Structure formats: structure tokens, C-alpha cells
Amino acid sequence: MLLETVIGLEIHAELKTNTKIFCSCSTEFGAKPNENTCPICLGIPGTLPVLNEEVVNLAVKAGRAVNCEINNYNKMDRKNYFYPDLTKNYQTSQYDLPMCVNGKVTFNYEGKEVSVRINRIHIEEDAGKLVHLEDEPVSLIDYNRAGVPLVEIVTEPDLRSPGEAAAFMRELKGILEYAEISDCRMEQGSIRCDANISIRPYGSEEYGTKVEIKNINSFREVQKALEKEEKRQKELYQFGEEHKIKQETRRWDASKAKTLPMRSKEEAHDYRYFPEPDLTPIIIPQEKVDELEKSLPEMPIEKRARFVSEYGLSEKDASIIISSKTLAKFYEEVVGLGGNPKTVSNYILGDLLRMLNANNMEPEDIKISPKNFVSLLKIIESGKISNTAGKEVFKEMFETDKDPEIIIEEKGLSQISCSDEIEKLVDKVLSDNPKSIEDFKAGKTQAVGYLMGQVMKASKGKANPPVAKQMIEEKLSKM
Numbered sequence: 001m002l003l004e005t006v007i008g009l010e011i012h013a014e015l016k017t018n019t020k021i022f023c024s025c026s027t028e029f030g031a032k033p034n035e036n037t038c039p040i041c042l043g044i045p046g047t048l049p050v051l052n053e054e055v056v057n058l059a060v061k062a063g064r065a066v067n068c069e070i071n072n073y074n075k076m077d078r079k080n081y082f083y084p085d086l087t088k089n090y091q092t093s094q095y096d097l098p099m100c101v102n103g104k105v106t107f108n109y110e111g112k113e114v115s116v117r118i119n120r121i122h123i124e125e126d127a128g129k130l131v132h133l134e135d136e137p138v139s140l141i142d143y144n145r146a147g148v149p150l151v152e153i154v155t156e157p158d159l160r161s162p163g164e165a166a167a168f169m170r171e172l173k174g175i176l177e178y179a180e181i182s183d184c185r186m187e188q189g190s191i192r193c194d195a196n197i198s199i200r201p202y203g204s205e206e207y208g209t210k211v212e213i214k215n216i217n218s219f220r221e222v223q224k225a226l227e228k229e230e231k232r233q234k235e236l237y238q239f240g241e242e243h244k245i246k247q248e249t250r251r252w253d254a255s256k257a258k259t260l261p262m263r264s265k266e267e268a269h270d271y272r273y274f275p276e277p278d279l280t281p282i283i284i285p286q287e288k289v290d291e292l293e294k295s296l297p298e299m300p301i302e303k304r305a306r307f308v309s310e311y312g313l314s315e316k317d318a319s320i321i322i323s324s325k326t327l328a329k330f331y332e333e334v335v336g337l338g339g340n341p342k343t344v345s346n347y348i349l350g351d352l353l354r355m356l357n358a359n360n361m362e363p364e365d366i367k368i369s370p371k372n373f374v375s376l377l378k379i380i381e382s383g384k385i386s387n388t389a390g391k392e393v394f395k396e397m398f399e400t401d402k403d404p405e406i407i408i409e410e411k412g413l414s415q416i417s418c419s420d421e422i423e424k425l426v427d428k429v430l431s432d433n434p435k436s437i438e439d440f441k442a443g444k445t446q447a448v449g450y451l452m453g454q455v456m457k458a459s460k461g462k463a464n465p466p467v468a469k470q471m472i473e474e475k476l477s478k479m
Contacts, residue, residue, distance in 0.1 A: 002201065003201060004199070009194070011155075014148055021052050025040075029188050059121060059151050061181055061296060100120060102119075107301070121154070124149075192216070198210045213229055217254075307321065313342070338378070367398065372404060383466075429454045
């Protein structure tokens with residue numbers, strides 16, 4: 001039986017505000033436990049919330065960035081459930097009148113265009129954080145995150161593979177990052193994803209039983225978790241046991257590389273939504289929507305197209321560079337100072353990204369200044385140092401951002417370009433390798449490559465390759 005995978009995502013992104021959604025407590029990450037709290041975000045009876053206007057502005061920008069319609073009239077609701085990290089025993093969210101509806105995100109995946117409809121975007125407050133101590137009978141609660149403003153972005157079930165889902169997440173992260181709606185640091189929990197997945201016979205119009213997966217903390221893990229759950233459900237179908245797929249919430253255990261059951265999946269009525277009596281409806285004039293839309297910067301899809309047409313990059317290379325706003329800015333600054341677009345791209349996609357990954361660093365952690373980067377490229381182009389030496393200099397610049405001239409001087413990496421010095425090396429190599437000379441005379445042109453290697457070895461990599469090669473060829477042609 002041919003089976004089709006159906007995936008929809010619910011993404012929670014922390015908004016880039018200085019204060020929480022209903023109070024003036026800081027949203028700064030990394031504070032001491034329960035330091036950024038007050039009676040309002042702790043849900044003390046008798047306190048009243050006041051909606052942060054910047055939350056509304058950022059949510060509208062998020063909606064327009066993904067082509068949503070903005071509901072000029074919307075409201076807040078209470079979502080009722082009990083959990084220790086929820087101080088009030090309800091979450092202030094939006095239910096039947098969300099802020100943004102009917103959007104769409106289009107991106108490329110494995111050479112094809114994929115469109116994902118956005119069902120809705122609504123604003124809500126975050127809950128606190130439970131800390132479970134290993135081998136201890138207690139859990140600790142940090143309420144610093146309680147009241148941090150979120151947008152929840154809900155897609156339609158338009159994704160058809162785990163790979164597509166991960167690619168969509170990367171595309172959405174780029175949009176939110178470029179528009180400065182969220183800093184999207186998954187390691188800090190500022191963007192989180194719950195994934196809904198079901199299986200159905202290929203061609204069927206009806207959806208299969210939906211399973212929600214929680215506790216996914218990276219794009220790579222999104223794909224892994226969905227692949228494992230997809231495999232589990234397909235195997236049940238293949239053995240005629242699809243009835244064992246329950247509508248439930250499962251969590252992703254990365255250490256065991258499997259999804260594990262948590263609880264049966266709630267329906268909307270289980271939350272007993274009702275309008276928030278302490279907040280008035282939110283009215284957003286259309287002029288305000290238009291003003292916020294005009295303030296949006298160049299989006300990733302537009303930047304990718306421009307990098308391809310303006311800098312001659314491939315679609316793949318442009319996609320990798322623009323996947324990080326910081327990396328794209330760094331690239332353009334280097335090119336703007338005179339760096340060759342393709343050479344800069346090669347360094348970033350090769351050496352720079354490899355070093356970032358090896359050191360578990362983000363593009364925001366790059367120490368190399370665009371000015372020093374361009375200086376290094378011009379030094380290599382002038383022939384003062386070889387490409388190999390250039391990579392050695394680049395490595396030290398990555399660690400220290402020293403001036404490349406100083407590094408070259410300290411390490412003695414200057415290339416030998418003086419004809420007299422190179423001629424002495426070439427003469428010595430030719431004298432020591434008569435067989436290679438005979439091979440060349442016999443038509444074996446690869447002998448030139450061997451002799452070049454010997455010259456580079458003798459010069460400890462410092463001989464100027466084009467000058468050395470030309471000299472070898474000239475001397476061989478005269479023998």
C-alpha cells in the first residue's frame with residue numbers, strides 16, 4: 001500500500017520586546033531564577049494586565065511578512081488548564097478571533113517549489129519553566145519566562161515529508177529574524193515547534209489519526225523526530241494495525257531517538273475558552289497595518305533572488321548565506337569593501353562555516369572584521385602569499401581578528417616571487433630529477449605537476465606557483 005505523510009506545524013516564537021506582554025518585567029534571557037517577575041506575571045489575585053503595544057505591532061508585522069490578512073478587530077481569551085508552570089491556571093491567548101489569518105509561505109525544497117498555507121497567527125503569553133532534577137523527588141519552577149510574549153504560527157497540513165517540515169522551519173526562522181520579530185535562538189527556547197503528523201493511503205482525501213510531537217529543540221531534531229514517528233506509523237499500517245495509532249501527544253527523546261507517549265490529545269473544548277474579561281478588544285486601524293507593512297525590510301526570498309542576480313551565486317549557495325541574517329550582512333559588507341563575490345562566498349561556505357560548526361559557534365560570534373577579510377583576499381590576489389598560506393592566516397584571523405599583514409609577518413608566510421630565488425629552486429629540482437625530464441620529453445605532461453610539487457616542497461610552500469610553473473615549462477621546452 002502506498003502511504004502519504006501529512007504534517008502540520010505549530011510554531012511558538014518569542015517576540016523581540018524589552019518587556020513582557022502584560023507587565024513591565026524584563027524579557028532578558030539568562031537572569032537568575034524568578035528574578036524577572038512581579039504580581040501581574042505571577043498571577044496574584046487582584047492584579048490587572050495591560051497589553052504591550054509593541055506585541056501587537058510585531059504580530060502584525062509577522063502576519064504581513066507571511067502574507068496573512070490582519071483582523072482589524074480581535075480579542076484575547078482565557079485558555080483554561082492546570083499545570084504547575086502556569087501561575088493563574090489559565091493562559092491568556094486568542095481563540096476565535098486571532099490577529100492574523102490566511103497566509104502563505106513559499107520556498108524551494110530539493111528543486112521544487114513548496115507552498116504552505118498559514119492558518120492563523122495569534123498572540124499569547126508564555127508559561128514558566130519546570131526544571132526536573134535527576135534522582136530527586138521534586139521539580140523546580142522558574143517563572144522568569146511566564147508572561148513573555150509569543151506569536152503562535154499554525155500551518156495547514158500542507159507538508160508531505162519530514163525534510164519539507166525542517167526546510168519550512170528554516171524559511172520561517174529567516175523571515176522572523178530578518179523582520180526583527182524574534183531573535184529565533186532555539187538553544188534559548190525563543191522559537192519552539194510542535195509537529196502534527198498523520199499517515200493516510202495515497203490519494204485518500206481523509207486525514208489519518210493525528211499525533212502531536214513536543215519537545216523538539218532544533219531544526220535537525222524536527223526532521224529526526226518526524227522521521228521516527230513517520231516510520232512508526234507506517235509500520236503499523238503495513239501490519240494492518242493502524243487502529244493502534246492514537247490521537248495523542250508524544251514527546252521526542254533525542255537521547256533514545258524515539259517518540260514516547262505523554263498524554264491523550266486535548267480538543268479545543270477541553271480548554272473551556274472564554275473572552276478575557278480584564279482586557280478590551282484589540283482594534284488595529286488599517287493605516288497602522290499599512291505603516292507596519294511598509295517598515296518590513298528585504299525578506300529572505302527577495303534577498304536570495306538578489307544574491308543570485310547581483311553576485312552571480314548559485315541558488316544553493318545564496319540560500320545557505322541568506323539563511324542567517326548576520327551571515328548575509330557579513331557577506332555583503334565584505335563584498336562592498338571590494339571582495340570578489342564568488343571568492344568571498346567560497347571562503348564563507350567552506351572555511352568559515354566549517355570553523356563555526358567545529359567550535360559550536362553561531363554567525364553572531366564571528367570575530368573577523370570585513371575590513372581584515374578583504375585585506376587578506378587582496379594579499380592572496382597580489383601573490384604575496386599562496387592560497388594554502390591564506391587559509392592558515394584565515395584560521396588565525398577567525399580566532400583573533402588580527403591584521404593579516406601581522407600574521408603573515410609573525411609566521412613568515414610571505415611567498416617567494418623573486419625570479420632569481422625561484423630559478424635557483426627550479427634548477428636544483430630539475431638537476432635532482434632527470435627521469436621526470438625524460439618523461440616530459442616522452443610526452444608525459446604530468447611530469448610538470450610532479451616537478452612543481454618538488455619546487456613547492458623545497459620552498460616550504462612559499463614559491464609563487466604561477467611563476468614557478470612558467471619557469472619549469474620554459475626550461476623543459478629548451479631541453
